[in-house]
Amino acid sequence: MSLTRSFQNLVQGKLNTAIASGGATSISVNIDGNFTAPTSLSASNYLMMVIDPEGDEHAPEIVKVTGVSGSSNPYTLTVVRGQESTSAQAWDAGRTIVAALTSGIMDDLMMTTSNLTYNHTYERLGIKDATAPGTWTAGADTPDQALHIYTADPAIQLEHTTGNITSLISGAANGELTIESDTATAAGATAAVKLKVQGSDRLEAHPLGVTVTGALAKTSGTFDITHPLLGEEKRLRHSFVEGPRADLIYRGSVTLDSSEVEVCMDAEAGMTPGTFEALSRDPWSIVSCPSGSPVKWEMNGCCLTIKGEIGQQAMWIVISERQDPEYLATEMTDDDGNLIVEY
Structure with a gap:
């Protein structure tokens, strides 16, 4: 296949001298009045022309014009004779020669070779390489989809x-x-x-x-990492923590350096003041001392107040539920901001 042809309008003339059959590689042509001579032709930018398109003398001949010389009649055209299954024949002077649309040109425009196919009927483009079978995967002489790449390394x-x-x-x-x-x-x-x-x-x-921006739904999930102790020879995974609420978990420990200690969720999580309350609602908390020492606590806004024996270590956990606008805007929540668990 070649897409290096030249297309030029209004190129028509008459043979200035008779030409013999066989190997003539140049012909003398007088361009008809009101028509134009071809220009800028080469072996890689050629023009297809037909001698005697009406078949007055004998069957027409298609020639490939690869060059043109002259600035006025007669012009000399460099040609390759007998193209597209036509024969290089002898022609009398005065026979018409015209730039024409040939089946070879249409084949090029149809973009069809053994490895490149464009199906105009179905508007499908197919590309194959030498490793692919002669027919497409559907068994028909056409690509299976709008773009079908059928190669050993499709990319x-x-x-x-x-x-x-x-x-x-x-x-x-x-x-x-x-x-x-x-x-x-x-x-x-x-x-x-x-x-x-x-x-x-x-x-x-x-x-x-x-x-991921927006809601993410999944059937299951884990983290899956190289084993932190055994290295590449083994992998480690844990399942995600899941539940019927969009819970947020905050946890930590604090030493009671006075009888009453205040833990701020924003400060503990490294968030801008006010973020905890803007992000979540309905906080729920647990506090305990590993020593067994009694402890009391109270959650107020973003602050967890812990009361107990000075010097004791208190371990705490706060669980709250998301209420930020992006979460509430998803299709997963009802009008009250609760997760819709069955749908």
């Missing part, structure tokens, strides 16, 4: 002109699909694979991990 490369940042979408023999952003690692500290819905970011995979 789509996306390269941005700014910085030549390259990203890839590729498939492997084991069924693995890889989406890789910024394969030139030195180029992109902010490289990420993003999933957007209606213009909003929903998932972003970046060098530090994955960020």
Whole structure:
């Protein structure tokens, strides 16, 4: 297949001199009045023309015009004879020669070779390599989908002109699909694979991990890490803590350096003052002393007040329920902000 042809309008003339059959590689042509001579032709940018398109003398001949010389009639055309299953024949002077649309041109425009197919009927583009079977996977002579890549290393490369940042979408023999952003690692500290819905970011995979924006639903989940003691020879996982509420857990310990100690959830969690109350509601707390010493406590706003024997260590836990606007805006909550557990 070649897409290096030249397309030029209003190119028509007459043979200035007779030409013999066989190997003539140049012909003399007078361009008809009100028509134009071809220009800027070469072996890689050629024009297809037809001699005697009406078949007055005998069957027409298609020639490939690879060069033109002259600034006025007669022009000399450099040609390759007998193209597209036509024969190089002898022609009388005065026969018409015209730039025409041929089946070879249409084949090029249809973009069909043994490894590249565009099906206009179904609007499907297919790309194969030498390792692929002769027919497409559906057994028909057409790609199976709008874009069908059928190769030993199927991949789509996306390269941005700014910085030549390259990203890839590729498939492997084991069924693995890889989406890789910024394969030139030195180029992109902010490289990420993003999933957007209606213009909003929903998932972003970046060098530090994955960020999900919005509600995340799953059937199960764990952390799965290299074993911290045994190393690469074994992995370690724990299941997530789950429940019918969107609970937040705060915990810690404090030494009672007076009979009454106040623990601020914002300060303990390293949050801006007021964040705990803006983020959560209905806090619930437990306090105990490992020594068994009696202790009392009270939760007021973001502060947990603990009363007990001076010098004792108190261990505390506070559980509250999310009430931030982004959580309440999800489809997982009812009008009262409670998690809808059955639906």
